[in-house]
Amino acid sequence: MAGTDQSGQTRHGGPVCRLGELPRNDQRLYELLADQWWRPRGAFAMLHWLAVARAALVPPATRPGAVLLDLGCGAGLLAPHVRDKGYRHVGVDLSPSAPVQARAHGVDAVRGDVLAVPAADGSADVVVAGEILEHVPDLRAAVAEACRVLRPGGLLVLDSLAATALCRLLAIGVAERVPGLAPRGVHDPALLVDRAALVRECARHGVRLALRGIRPSVPGLVAWLSGRAADVAMVPTRMTAVLFQGVGVKAGREGG
Secondary structure (H helix, E strand, C coil), rough: CCCCCCCCCCECCEEEEEECCCCCCCCCHHCCCCCHHHCCCCCCCCHHHHHHHHHHHCCCCCCCCCCCCCEECCCCCCHHHHHHHHHEEEECCCCCCCCCHHHEEEEEEEEEEEEEEECCCCCEEEEEEEEEECCCHHHHHHHHHHHHCEEEEEEEEEEEEEEEEHHHHCCCHHHHHHHCCCCCCCCCCHHCCCCHHHHHHHHHEEEEEEEEEEEECHHHHHHHCCCCCCCCEEEEECCCCCCCCEEEECCCCCCC
């Protein structure tokens, strides 16, 4: 695993790479910040809060051997919150080091691309795509893959950022300036998700997706920023124009 110094540099057997020198949405950012994943007040703090909210949408497994497939699993932040729900937790992430950390937290994680998921058709009871769709260059392909690996009757759970001016202002213009909310350069505004297109693509593959907005609790965020709270509760909202969750069931009967 690569380490970082105080200036946000790392060396991967070659020239020193700095955070500020990377293009937006560059995969190398996660290697530069690899030691931040499990720090409650680190660069990925908000991903911890979102993992709790995401897990709340996952019901207990209904059959022995049920599989939860975690697309863009990162270092496995979802794992502690679904551990007692009865699933085999499988993860896929493009980062070289994140799956290693995820395996240390009980996830059967492999390095792989969410645009070509290394899993069989209909092999997952639940597919989770948390904070990944706004990073992929091909939304249609990502949705197709998520739905392909989901078994009939299975549940799709996702959260992402909306392609709106308000989201660009808050999630990029503001959040990237607040340590813990979003690392600088992590999002490319061109890849933020068109909600109508997302719902339409899910429907094409037999998943009727329902969206709802989600945001940090304002009192909780204030307490966290002042150092008086260890984390922040994410609360639902009707507005989906910034951060939103999606839940849908794949049509058809569940097999044995």
